[in-house]
Amino acid sequence: MxxxxxxxxxxxxxxxxxxxxxxxxxxxxxxxxxxxxxxxxxxxxxxxxxxxxxxxxxxxxxxxxxxxxxxxxxxxxxxxxxxxxxxxxxxxxxxxxxxxxxxxxxxxxxxxxxxxxxxxxxxxxxxxxxxxxxxxxxxxxxxxxxxxxxxxxxxxxxxxxxxxxxxxxxxxxxxxxxxxxxxxxxxxxxxxxxxxxxxxxxxxxxxxxxxxxxxxxxxxxxxxxxxxxxxxxxxxxxxxxxxxxxxxxxxxxxxxxxxxxxxxxxxxxxxxxxxxxxxxxxxxxxxxxxxxxxxxxxxxxxxxxxxxxxxxxxxxxxCNARDPDEPQPISLNAISKDVENNGQERPSLASLRARAAGGNHFAVSGGSPTIRVLEFDAPGGGGGNGGGEVMPGMSNRLRTG
Incomplete structure (x- = not known):
């Protein structure tokens, strides 16, 4: 041309x-x-x-x-x-x-x-x-x-x-x-x-x-x-x-x-x-x-x-922002109040520690329990690469409590 x-x-x-x-x-x-x-x-x-x-x-x-x-x-x-x-x-x-x-x-x-x-x-x-x-x-x-x-x-x-x-x-x-x-x-x-x-x-x-x-x-x-x-x-x-x-x-x-x-x-x-x-x-x-x-x-x-x-x-x-995947501390009084409202017996600190060791919903760090996060598969997560990996860029954590 x-x-x-x-x-x-x-x-x-x-x-x-x-x-x-x-x-x-x-x-x-x-x-x-x-x-x-x-x-x-x-x-x-x-x-x-x-x-x-x-x-x-x-x-x-x-x-x-x-x-x-x-x-x-x-x-x-x-x-x-x-x-x-x-x-x-x-x-x-x-x-x-x-x-x-x-x-x-x-x-x-x-x-x-x-x-x-x-x-x-x-x-x-x-x-x-x-x-x-x-x-x-x-x-x-x-x-x-x-x-x-x-x-x-x-x-x-x-x-x-x-x-x-x-x-x-x-x-x-x-x-x-x-x-x-x-x-x-x-x-x-x-x-x-x-x-x-x-x-x-x-x-x-x-x-x-x-x-x-x-x-x-x-x-x-x-x-x-x-x-x-x-x-x-x-x-x-x-x-x-x-x-x-x-x-x-x-x-x-x-x-x-x-x-x-x-x-x-x-x-x-x-x-x-x-x-x-x-x-x-x-x-x-x-x-x-x-x-x-x-x-x-x-x-x-x-x-x-x-x-x-x-x-x-x-x-x-x-920026000193809080990591959304970091467990957030809560007080024992808050746990006790929530349990009492549900008509259940107040759990002891020892029982909470035992539940944490067994993989239940609460994990204890130091002297007070914190909310434990539960893993779940995000879309496509179990697809076979890396065994249970989730899709990159998406959170694979869900908070309890």
Whole structure:
């Protein structure tokens, strides 16, 4: 296609947009710190029923952290669209060849997408009931997830290095077809990713489009099937459980859609700029990459806000709020009064201690009894992963008394 909005002869490139570079590096630095904090919360502050889920969540958090680190700090590229021409300015821009840096960053992108798919697949399997034809064995799930990572990574590793070969010839052809690039083609570490005479990059873009489209379709199917399963359970559930199901679907959709949009929307925008050869959009391209480089920060903050247990920990740690899962002390007089109102004999402290040891409703801590919490399976909790784990993000405790 040779469609363009403006005459390229009247366009000039900003070879070092300082505001964009400083903002990207600042947000990426903040994102790395927040990602590390989120990883700490996942590994050390997750509730006991997250014993399996936290490792799947940590896997995604690690890839997201590495992507933010490399894209925003180690590479920090400057682009000159509509031809995908650019060069790195980050911390590793003089330590490694630009081809290696771009290969690492794009590989981390596909690994992060794979981890999002992995995470949603696990949560979908938690909800699928036993005996359902879509309830897979542990072995099948392991091989399936290996296949998912290979599906995203192998085509990229095969095709991408071929698109940046023969850089000397590519630069000469670029200046011949578009003399406007003469001012930037001699920048140290400049990379030319494709030219109209090189169809291999079109092939690479097509393959990436197929992979991303497949990703969106399957992830959407997981979400809809999860909602359908919970709606069927709602027929036999009380109103409180129905509200919990709806909240779970809302949280799951939000947690999955925000990182997906932050990763895929900028890529789709840059793809349109390249295909239609839209000139004078350097600032728009940098804004798209800024959004892309901040996905880990946005995703981690979303996770901490939407997950009940993580949010309760943050409120307790930074706002001195009371943990909703922490047993609340009550006085013996309150227990005695309640028992007397029911026409029963007042229990002794020794009997309360004995009942606590036997696993009854009251547990005694120190010299006074406290309300004991009872475990129950939240929706999907008994689904076979981790043995009785409940759906992540939802409380699995019910207070008595």
């Amino acid at each position: 040779h469609f363009s909005f403006l005459d390229p002869l009247n366009i000039t490139f900003n070879q070092r947009p300082e505001f964009y570079l400083q903002m990207t590096k600042s947000v990426a630095s903040l994102g790395v710190a927040v990602n590390l904090f989120g990883l700490y919360i996942i590994l050390y502050k997750s509730p006991t029923h997250f014993k399996t889920y936290k490792w799947h969540l940590a896997n995604h958090q690690i890839w997201s952290l590495l992507l933010d680190l490399f894209a925003g700090l180690m590479i920090t590229p400057v682009f000159f669209f509509p031809m995908p021409v650019g060069y790195p300015t980050g911390l590793l821009s003089h330590a490694l060849p630009p081809e290696i840096l771009m290969l690492i960053a794009t590989s981390l992108l596909f690994l992060t997408l794979s981890s999002i798919f992995h995470l949603l697949f696990y949560r979908w399997q938690m909800v699928v009931p036993q005996g359902h034809p879509m309830k897979f064995s542990r072995t099948f799930k392991g091989f399936f997830l290996i296949g998912v990572y290979a599906f995203f990574l192998v085509p990229h590793l095969v095709l991408f290095p071929q698109t940046i070969q023969n850089q000397t010839e590519a630069k000469a052809a670029l200046i011949e077809h578009y003399p406007i690039y003469e001012s930037v083609v001699n920048i140290s570490a400049i990379l030319v990713f494709y030219l109209p005479t090189n169809p291999l990059f079109y092939t690479y873009m097509l393959v990436c489009g197929v992979m991303c489209t497949t990703f969106i379709i399957v992830v959407t199917a997981f979400l809809f099937h999860t909602a359908a399963i919970l709606r069927r359970k709602d027929k036999y559930a009380n109103f409180k459980t129905q509200l919990a199901h709806r909240k779970y679907i809302m949280i799951l959709s939000t947690q999955m859609s925000i990182p997906m949009i932050a990763l895929l929307e900028p890529g789709a925008l840059l793809g349109l700029i390249m295909v239609f050869r839209i000139w004078n959009v350097q600032e728009l391209a940098h804004l798209a990459f800024f959004t892309f480089a901040s996905h880990g920060l946005v995703g981690t903050v979303t996770m901490l806000i939407l997950n009940e247990h993580f949010k309760a920990y943050l409120a307790k740690r930074f």
